[in-house]
Amino acid sequence: MNLSREDVLAALARIALPGGGDPVSRDLIRALRIESGLISFVIETATPEEARAYAPVQVQAEAALRALPGVEKVQIVMTAHGPSAKAPAPSLKIGGHPTPQQGGPKKVSGIDRIIAIGSGKGGVGKSTVSSNLAVALARQGRRVGLLDADIYGPSQPRMMGVNKRPASPDGKTIIPLQAHGVTLMSMGFMLKEDEAVIWRGPMLMGALQQLIEQVAWGELDILLIDLPPGTGDIQLTLCQRFQMTGAIVVSTPQDVALLDARKALDMFQKLKTPVLGLVENMSTYICPNCGHEAHIFGHGGVATEARRLDLPFLGELPLDLSVRLAGDAGTPVAAGEGPVAEAYARLARRLIDGGVA
Numbered sequence: 001m002n003l004s005r006e007d008v009l010a011a012l013a014r015i016a017l018p019g020g021g022d023p024v025s026r027d028l029i030r031a032l033r034i035e036s037g038l039i040s041f042v043i044e045t046a047t048p049e050e051a052r053a054y055a056p057v058q059v060q061a062e063a064a065l066r067a068l069p070g071v072e073k074v075q076i077v078m079t080a081h082g083p084s085a086k087a088p089a090p091s092l093k094i095g096g097h098p099t100p101q102q103g104g105p106k107k108v109s110g111i112d113r114i115i116a117i118g119s120g121k122g123g124v125g126k127s128t129v130s131s132n133l134a135v136a137l138a139r140q141g142r143r144v145g146l147l148d149a150d151i152y153g154p155s156q157p158r159m160m161g162v163n164k165r166p167a168s169p170d171g172k173t174i175i176p177l178q179a180h181g182v183t184l185m186s187m188g189f190m191l192k193e194d195e196a197v198i199w200r201g202p203m204l205m206g207a208l209q210q211l212i213e214q215v216a217w218g219e220l221d222i223l224l225i226d227l228p229p230g231t232g233d234i235q236l237t238l239c240q241r242f243q244m245t246g247a248i249v250v251s252t253p254q255d256v257a258l259l260d261a262r263k264a265l266d267m268f269q270k271l272k273t274p275v276l277g278l279v280e281n282m283s284t285y286i287c288p289n290c291g292h293e294a295h296i297f298g299h300g301g302v303a304t305e306a307r308r309l310d311l312p313f314l315g316e317l318p319l320d321l322s323v324r325l326a327g328d329a330g331t332p333v334a335a336g337e338g339p340v341a342e343a344y345a346r347l348a349r350r351l352i353d354g355g356v357a
């Protein structure tokens with residue numbers, strides 16, 4: 001099939017929408033894929049009502065595309081992202097249990113707890129803490145999922161040592177990958193080359209929602225979400241749409257990192273997401289040669305800040321070359337033995353004992 005994206009969009013642009021315009025000029029087409037005789041895409045409407053009104057458009061689009069040379073199959077999915085007071089919208093959601101959001105944040109079926117791991121700025125080790133904590137919790141018998149929601153720089157495929165496109169047997173449900181006892185999904189698995197995927201659309205909100213709701217997470221005690229750094233749309237969407245158990249904020253002991261951490265804390269508080277505590281990463285450094293203890297980025301700043309804000313201080317994680325080497329090699333250090341693995345085991349135990357993991 002030599003059809004181009006432009007050919008397909010041109011055919012779709014000839015379909016008139018109720019209320020004027022066409023699906024292309026109204027920017028409704030998402031995730032367009034053209035692959036050996038199959039054309040698939042999503043028509044994303046603003047509301048469930050609009051999706052219902054556009055049902056004839058779906059039929060017309062299918063007929064128009066099937067008439068193009070070489071097209072054997074056309075798969076169109078209608079989805080709506082707006083709330084509805086009426087019946088559930090046609091959507092891409094898995095299972096059938098989720099319904100469009102009405103009112104406040106909703107619980108995700110099958111997942112007991114959701115904890116976001118955030119930081120005010122990049123590079124403080126938020127992804128490292130997420131992967132290691134996930135592995136440490138799994139080692140203590142918890143059923144753990146890890147969602148890498150860092151759309152700007154997903155690092156979990158590297159840190160967890162898996163990177164392949166997840167299967168989707170029915171074109172809707174996404175089967176997550178497994179690594180080190182953790183059920184894993186990352187934006188990085190989907191954001192390859194120039195392929196159009198559903199969550200590459202302009203709406204980060206839709207992308208995150210799909211990663212939480214369309215992935216077949218199974219029954220989980222806890223889903224950890226590795227957030228992008230800072231205080232942006234992903235954080236907002238997550239906390240507004242889903243019932244969060246809480247957030248953990250990672251910081252290094254430095255003043256500047258702490259200033260940023262304060263912004264993250266402030267954001268979670270404004271979003272009414274309980275802050276479960278602060279973690280100090282890159283804390284003590286023990287020289288592997290002489291055993292001397294050094295505090296390269298300072299020490300204790302996060303604990304002091306936690307006390308000041310009356311928030312739990314969850315622990316210190318040492319600065320250790322093995323952390324980076326293990327992360328780069330795809331086996332988090334918490335999967336092995338030694339002082340860093342023990343520090344993560346303590347953090348995991350603390351969360352389990354506190355009833356949040």
Ligand SMILES: Nc1ncnc2c1ncn2[C@@H]1O[C@H](COP(=O)(O)OP(=O)(O)OP(=O)(O)O)[C@@H](O)[C@H]1O
Pocket residue numbers: 119121122123124125126127128129150153155228229281282283317318319320321322323324325327328
């Ligand atoms: N405790 C530690 N000891 C040694 N190296 C560490 C430690 N924590 C993180 N690193 C290393 O620091 C780098 C940044 O860590 P990481 O990617 O986890 O940070 P991040 O906060 O998630 O950054 P970003 O948000 O920009 O992705 C990585 O190379 C990681 O291996």
